[in-house]
Amino acid sequence: MNNYKLTIQYDGGRYKGWQRLGDGDNTIQGKIENVLTELAGEKIEIIGSGRTDAGVHAFAQIANFKMRKHATEDEVMQYLNRYLPNDISVVDVTFVHDRFHARYNAKDKTYLYKIWNEPYTHPFMRKYSMHVEEKLDIEKMRKASQHFLGKHDFTSYSNAKSKKKSMVREIYSLEIKKNAGFIEIKVRGNGFLYNMVRKIVGTLIEVGLGEKDATAIPSILESKERIQTGRMADAEGLYLEKVGF
Incomplete structure (x- = not known):
């Protein structure tokens, strides 16, 4: 399994917050997971460093996800930015070790x-x-x-x-x-x-x-x-x- 760390910027004005509420919901997590699932060909779940509320923005939200398919950092970043709404941007993608956890490792x-x-x-x-x-x-x-x-x-x-x-x-x-x-x-x-x-x-x-x-x-x-x-x-x-x- 490949573990990827994402740095994400978003305008939270039209979203119900970070945390996914259900399939097809209007959240940051939901939007990103939908795109990654298409890329991976399997259900992907991302882990955010924290849950921003509805309407709250981010300059540098950190998340990570794992997938079996191997894709380069550039391929993941380009795919996400091509298919995400223009009020969500992924500004960095990095391979990280298998135990990296965006929420538990945040200090x-x-x-x-x-x-x-x-x-x-x-x-x-x-x-x-x-x-x-x-x-x-x-x-x-x-x-x-x-x-x-x-x-x-x-x-x-x-x-x-x-x-x-x-x-x-x-x-x-x-x-x-x-x-x-x-x-x-x-x-x-x-x-x-x-x-x-x-x-x-x-x-x-x-x-x-x-x-x-x-x-x-x-x-x-x-x-x-x-x-x-x-x-x-x-x-x-x-x-x-x-x-x-």
């Missing part, structure tokens, strides 16, 4: 969130950022972000349905920068729960608007009550930027 992930912080809309980025009209206090947001660093139980900051698995995650860094009308929030951690990044950004927005005090964040984390977190940032502003191995 950290970096997400980027874009906020357009002007009183008018951005015609070209309205599908790729969240519009917040009121001026955000970026210094307050930076101070608030420090409360998320380190290892915490993020139950309050997730909409994960299962409570059987550990909700403890570690945030290594959280940076907030201004860039030509945008506020860019970059968060890196060892893993993220369902909706976790969007809920963290939602809290930071509330702090930036003066609707919530940063000192409330530790008690929200300790409460493990999802109702305490308030707003959740829109999906279209979120990008999976990088996966570390």
Whole structure:
């Protein structure tokens, strides 16, 4: 069996997320698997490093798949890009050892969130950022972000349905920068729960608007009550930027 590692970029705007929901569904995983199945002549299942939500984008999602048929890296890449929709691109294909697993071998992930912080809309980025009209206090947001660093139980900051698995995650860094009308929030951690990044950004927005005090964040984390977190940032502003191995 040949094991291939894929680096994938996609505009998630018209998809129901990464994870396949059923045969013929409108997901990133489903679209790629359908094309690979045609190439391989057998049913192919790909393993992603993580599951991005509906509407979320990726600069560098990592996945792997195995197939019996031997095809070169270039052949796989060319075939995928020929038959995939033009809002999904495979930018790299690499042979990897048999034990490589895109999800289990991932050590950290970096997400980027874009906020357009002007009183008018951005015609070209309205599908790729969240519009917040009121001026955000970026210094307050930076101070608030420090409360998320380190290892915490993020139950309050997730909409994960299962409570059987550990909700403890570690945030290594959280940076907030201004860039030509945008506020860019970059968060890196060892893993993220369902909706976790969007809920963290939602809290930071509330702090930036003066609707919530940063000192409330530790008690929200300790409460493990999802109702305490308030707003959740829109999906279209979120990008999976990088996966570390």
